[in-house]
Amino acid sequence: MTRTRAASPRGFVTIGRAVAIPVARVSVVVAIVTVVLIVAAAVATLSLGRLGVPVTDLPRALTGGADGAQAFVLGRLRGPRLVVAVGTGAALGLSGALFQTVTRNPLGSPDVIGLAAGAGAGAAVVALYLPGVLPVPVGALAGAAAAMALVYVSTGTGFRNPGRLIVAGIGVFSIATAFTQYVVYAVERDKAAVLTAYVNGSLAARSWSHAVTIWAVLLVVVPLVALIAGRLEIGEMGDELAGVLGAGPRSTWAWAVTLSIVLSAGAVSVAGPIAFIALTAPQIAKRVTGRPGPHLTPSALVGALLLVLADLAAQQSPLPVNLPVGIYTLALGGAYLGHLLIREWRKGRL
Amino acid sequence: MNTPAEPGGKGLNVREVTLSYGGAPIVREVSLDIPHRGFTMIIGPNGCGKSTLIKALARGLKPAGGRVLLHGRDLWTYRGKEAARHVALLPQTPVAPDGITVRDLVRRGRYPHHTLLRQWSPDDDTAIGFALDRTGLSDLADAQVNELSGGQRQRAWIAMVLAQQTNLLLLDEPTTFLDIAHQYELLELCRELHDEGKTIVAVLHDLNQAARFASHLVVMRRGQVVAEGPPAEVLTSGLVADVFGLACDIVPDPRTFTPMVVPHARFPASSSPGAA
Numbered sequence: 182m183t184r185t186r187a188a189s190p191r192g193f194v195t196i197g198r199a200v201a202i203p204v205a206r207v208s209v210v211v212a213i214v215t216v217v218l219i220v221a222a223a224v225a226t227l228s229l230g231r232l233g234v235p236v237t238d239l240p241r242a243l244t245g246g247a248d249g250a251q252a253f254v255l256g257r258l259r260g261p262r263l264v265v266a267v268g269t270g271a272a273l274g275l276s277g278a279l280f281q282t283v284t285r286n287p288l289g290s291p292d293v294i295g296l297a298a299g300a301g302a303g304a305a306v307v308a309l310y311l312p313g314v315l316p317v318p319v320g321a322l323a324g325a326a327a328a329m330a331l332v333y334v335s336t337g338t339g340f341r342n343p344g345r346l347i348v349a350g351i352g353v354f355s356i357a358t359a360f361t362q363y364v365v366y367a368v369e370r371d372k373a374a375v376l377t378a379y380v381n382g383s384l385a386a387r388s389w390s391h392a393v394t395i396w397a398v399l400l401v402v403v404p405l406v407a408l409i410a411g412r413l414e415i416g417e418m419g420d421e422l423a424g425v426l427g428a429g430p431r432s433t434w435a436w437a438v439t440l441s442i443v444l445s446a447g448a449v450s451v452a453g454p455i456a457f458i459a460l461t462a463p464q465i466a467k468r469v470t471g472r473p474g475p476h477l478t479p480s481a482l483v484g485a486l487l488l489v490l491a492d493l494a495a496q497q498s499p500l501p502v503n504l505p506v507g508i509y510t511l512a513l514g515g516a517y518l519g520h521l522l523i524r525e526w527r528k529g530r531l
Numbered sequence: 532m533n534t535p536a537e538p539g540g541k542g543l544n545v546r547e548v549t550l551s552y553g554g555a556p557i558v559r560e561v562s563l564d565i566p567h568r569g570f571t572m573i574i575g576p577n578g579c580g581k582s583t584l585i586k587a588l589a590r591g592l593k594p595a596g597g598r599v600l601l602h603g604r605d606l607w608t609y610r611g612k613e614a615a616r617h618v619a620l621l622p623q624t625p626v627a628p629d630g631i632t633v634r635d636l637v638r639r640g641r642y643p644h645h646t647l648l649r650q651w652s653p654d655d656d657t658a659i660g661f662a663l664d665r666t667g668l669s670d671l672a673d674a675q676v677n678e679l680s681g682g683q684r685q686r687a688w689i690a691m692v693l694a695q696q697t698n699l700l701l702l703d704e705p706t707t708f709l710d711i712a713h714q715y716e717l718l719e720l721c722r723e724l725h726d727e728g729k730t731i732v733a734v735l736h737d738l739n740q741a742a743r744f745a746s747h748l749v750v751m752r753r754g755q756v757v758a759e760g761p762p763a764e765v766l767t768s769g770l771v772a773d774v775f776g777l778a779c780d781i782v783p784d785p786r787t788f789t790p791m792v793v794p795h796a797r798f799p800a801s802s803s804p805g806a807a
Contacts, residue, residue, distance in 0.1 A: 193651050201651040203638075285626075411650060415642050421622040425589040426642050426695075427611030473628030473635065 208479060211470050215482040222489040226263050227255065229497050265387040266492045267485045268395035269448045270458055274484020275406065275477060276444035277459030279437045282413050282475040286343040287521055290460040291445045294350025298357035299328020300449035305361045305379040309368040318394060321450035325442045328353050381507030382453030384492050391451040398447030402440050406477060409436050413475040455507045457514020458484050541603050542567040542730055543588055543699060548597035550583050557583040559754045560597065570725040571732045572741040575751035576775055581734045582623060582703050588732065589620030589701050615643035619692040620701040627676040633687045634672040637662050640694030662693035682713030700724065702733040718744050742766050742789045750774055766790040
C-alpha cells in the first residue's frame with residue numbers, strides 16, 4: 182500500500198512499516214507541473230510546422246495508426262529526437278545538480294568547468310578518428326574523466342575552492358574545445374554542421390539507438406543517485422557535520438562526482454556538449470521549489486523541459502537556417518552565466 | 532528516552548591520541564578521560580588543538596596515533612551512524628542550507644536513526660518536538676533558519692544535535708558569534724541539559740564562563756593537555772600566565788564563587804593619561 186501522510190510542509194511516502202521516505206509537498210507539485218509542461222512541449226514538438234502530425238491525429242498515430250508520412254515523422258524524424266532530448270536534458274540537469282551540490286556553488290557545474298567539453302573532445306576523437314573501434318560513449322566518458330582529472334590537479338585544492346575551480350575549468354574548457362575543433366577540421370574539413378555538433382551540441386538526425394544509449398545510462402545511474410540522495414542532503418550542512426552524523430562525506434562526494442561525470446558523458450555522447458542545461462536546471466529547480474536540498478528530481482525534470490523547449494525553438498525557428506539546439510542554449514545560458522559570475526563575485530564567493 | 536545500550540558505561544576515553552590534518556601533528560599523544568555525566572570545558576590559547584581534539588571525540592577526525600574509546604570500544608570500530616547515536620558534535624561553523632526551516636534543520640539531526648528505506652519513524656516527531664521545546668523554538672519551527680537572530684540560530688543548531696538523542700553532547704565554541712546575553716542563555720541551557728543527565732563537552736574561549744559552568748576543566752597548550760580538574764583547583768594565576776601569557780589575579784566570582792580572572796592593567800589607573 183502506498184499512501185502519503187500529511188505533516189506540515191512535508192509528507193511521507195510510506196509502504197507498510199518498512200519504507201518511509203519524506204517528500205516535500207511543494208516538490209511533488211513542482212514535479213507534476215513540470216511533467217505536464219514537458220508533455221505539452223512534446224506535443225508541440227510533434228505537431229507544429231510543415232511536417233507536424235496534427236494534434237487531433239496524435240493519439241491515433243502514437244498508438245500504431247500512423248500512415249506512411251506520419252509514421253516517418255514520428256518514427257524517424259521527430260520521435261527519436263524528442264525522446265533523446267528528454268533523456269539528455271534529464272541527464273544534464275541531474276549531472277548539474279550533483280556537481281553543484283558537492284561543490285556548493287552554482288558555478289561548479291559540468292558545463293562551466295569543462296566536463297562536458299572534455300566529453301565532447303573524447304566523443305569527437307572516438308567517432309571521427311577511430312570510427313567503429315570504440316563506442317562513442319566510452320570516448321565521451323574518457324574525455325570527461327580526463328578533463329576532470331586535469332581540473333582537479335591544476336586547482337591544487339581539488340573541487341572545493343570555487344574561484345580556482347572556475348578558472349581551471351575555463352582553461353580546460355578552452356583546451357578541450359580547441360582540441361575538438363582540431364579533430365573535426367582534420368577529419369571533416371568544411372562541414373560546419375559536424376563541427377557544431379561536436380563543439381556546441383545538436384539534436385539533429387538522432388536515431389533510436391541514441392535514445393537507447395541515453396535512457397540506458399539513466400536507468401543505471403538514477404538508482405545509484407537515489408542511494409546517495411540522503412547523504413547529499415546531510416552534506417549540505419558542511420563536511421564536518423556530515424562526518425560526525427555518519428553521512429560519510431568523502432565517499433558521498435566521490436560517488437556524486439563519478440555519477441555526474443557518467444551522466445554528462447552519456448548526454449554528450451548522444452547530443453554533443455549542449456551548454457548550460459546543467460548550469461541552469463538546478464538553479465531553476467531550487468528557485469521554484471524554494472527549499473533546501475540537492476533538488477535531484479526537479480533538476481532532472483527541469484533539464485528535460487529546458488532541452489525540449491530549446492529544441493522546439495531550434496526546429497520551429499523563423500531563421501532561414503536551422504541552427505543546432507546547442508547554439509540556442511549557449512546564447513541564453515551564456516547570459517545567465519554572466520549574471521551568476523557577477524552575483525557570486527559581489528558576494529565574495531569567487 | 533535517550534539511553535542506548537552502554538556496555539561498561541564508560542563514556543569517552545582518549546588514549547595517547549595524536550591528531551593531524553596530514554601535516555605536523557596538532558595534538559600530540561593526549562590521554563584524557565571525559566567524566567561521565569560531567570560538564571567538561573576545554574580551554575587554551577588559539578591553535579592549541581582544542582577544536583581538533585573535540586572533533587576527534589566525535590569521530591570527525593581519525594587519529595594518526597592512539598585511540599578514542601567510546602564505552603570501552605575504539606570509536607573507529609563503530610559505523611558512522613552508530614557512533615552518531617552515542618555522540619553528537621556541533622561544529623564551529625555548520626552551514627544552514629538556503630531556505631531551510633528550523634523544523635527541517637532539526638529533522639536532519641535524526642539522520643543517524645534512519646536507514647535507506649526508513650527515513651522517518653514515529654520517534655522522530657517525539658525527538659524533534661522535544662528538541663524544539665527544550666530550546667524554546669516551538670513557535671519558530673516553520674521560520675527560516677537564515678532569517679533568525681544569532682541567538683535563535685545557535686539554539687536551532689543545538690536543537691538539531693539534541694534531536695540526535697545522544698548521551699554525549701560536544702560543542703565547539705558554541706558562544707563565539709553570540710552577544711553576551713545570548714552567550715549566558717546558551718550556557719544556562721547547556722547546564723540544564725547537563726543537570727538532566729547529559730555528558731557535555733565544550734570548547735570555550737572565555738575563562739570566566741568556563742570556570743562558572745564547567746564541572747571539569749581541561750587546559751591545553753601546543754597540542755597537549757597541561758592541566759585538568761575542577762575549575763577551582765585548575766584555574767590559578769600561575770596557570771593563566773603560563774598558558775596564555777597573561778598576568779592576572781584570580782578572585783572569587785561574587786555570584787558563584789567560582790574562580791574569576793582579572794587581568795592586570797598594563798597601566799595602573801593612577802598613572803593613566805586620563806587621570807591627570
